[in-house]
Amino acid sequence: MKIFGSVPNFSTSDENVMELIISTMKEYGANILDVNMDRDHNRSVVTMISDYNNILSVLFNMAKRASELIDMDNHRGLHPRIGAIDVLPIIPMMEATMDEAIEMSKALGKMIGDNLNIPVYMYGNSTETKKRISWIRNMHFQYEELKKHINEEKYMPDFGPPRMGKAGAVMVGARNIMIAYNVNINTEDASAIDEITKKIRSGKYIKNVRALTFNIKSNKYMQISMNIYDYHDASLYDIYEFIKKESDDRGFSIAGSEIIGLLPDDAVAESLGYYLKSKISSKNILEYNILRTLWK
């Protein structure tokens, strides 16, 4: 059985809104694995899986519902965003291939553009130009700016109209499993932490990780918020220990770290293996082996 995952990011942390969106996803055949709502970022991340036959209608109807419920003109939050359904990835899992995920993402992008009148940018493995999320959206160029510039050649969407309503735009693309990981540091010295974030982003010390600095005022610490694009390039261990050392050098301590959403057990096992001087992989993990045995 071919299974696809998706981790849509919504520009809201309203529980009632998320409940309605999730009930639509379930109605069309999604299995919801995890929901994470973040008030500081005013953003929610849902992790779901669905099979080959249902994935397209789940994601299309979810996008439709979210675009009706979330008004970007009233959205404020720490995390940069261009739309109500900000990012909509399709992830091949189990017996599904990346090629299938790419085709599926293009079909989904065209459906959203044509039927919901939302501008769609393809990203990740679904675009030949390897257009990066950071290219179309960053701290300085978000929903408000894109709205003004979307009819310019440079910002022409892949699908849908070159104009934005209250739902904003959406980025759709096939990608591999990504881990969202935050490390919190006991300081409010934003520029010092930004030095560390820039080092991570440079790719010289840690490979294939996108990093942003946030000031989490409610808890009086700085946060380095990361997307790990390939946990074989940069493990949780590598990242945590790098930030710990850089923080130590500056006289700060780690307050804690957090996984947003889900991560593959291989990533957990690999990192624990470093600490325990042991080779641990998903092959050692009971649930992984049960799943592999049962899934025919």
Next chain:
Amino acid sequence: MKIFGSVPNFSTSDENVMELIISTMKEYGANILDVNMDRDHNRSVVTMISDYNNILSVLFNMAKRASELIDMDNHRGLHPRIGAIDVLPIIPMMEATMDEAIEMSKALGKMIGDNLNIPVYMYGNSTETKKRISWIRNMHFQYEELKKHINEEKYMPDFGPPRMGKAGAVMVGARNIMIAYNVNINTEDASAIDEITKKIRSGKYIKNVRALTFNIKSNKYMQISMNIYDYHDASLYDIYEFIKKESDDRGFSIAGSEIIGLLPDDAVAESLGYYLKSKISSKNILEYNILRTLWK
């Protein structure tokens, strides 16, 4: 669907013998998750699952096959043992309960005793006297000694005859998931490492862990070989860091550590959480959530 696990320990590390035993297990409906053969211990550990309908016939026929293939009179190895199928646990998983595992283990014990003429000792949760494996078998009282004393009142088996053939005796019982974990230390000072092992066994520093010291001559290090009976009482982190500190104090370093067989993802996540100052549990793990979603 009710699923049971089992982790039979065989007194052999012969690949051909293990292949025959495993093919019998598969024939009767076992899903094999992991096979670990250890030459120093001359012992093999198989991790398997099966459903309610097949578990009894899998384990009975496996025991029958192993008792025909393994001759205890010719067995030498580091690990203490009383029989060809030395230990035969039944572990309730998913929707199966401990009470069901206990009933199942008693039915299996009686079947093996009556039909294979092998003395059977019930252990773990399947005996009211909480007879411990270490009571019936230790470094000084093994197959050879039990053979001489088995007709004494004290060693009377729960099922089967009070006499032993070449297959020896077997311990059968229901228990919870156990983790087999070894830590290797860069020294050949057996008595120094035995001090650490005794501290672990005392239960004062680390709870609910059985520990033995082995001299792994082929690699020139000492090994503390452990069974973790409840990883919530003693995590991999607790144990590794305790041994590391005790080794440091004596001027030794850790060579490495190893998981024998499988461990639940919760145990991996919990220990990594300590190192990363993060609350990680099986709820964060993709495969666990997929399994939970699919298993109805």
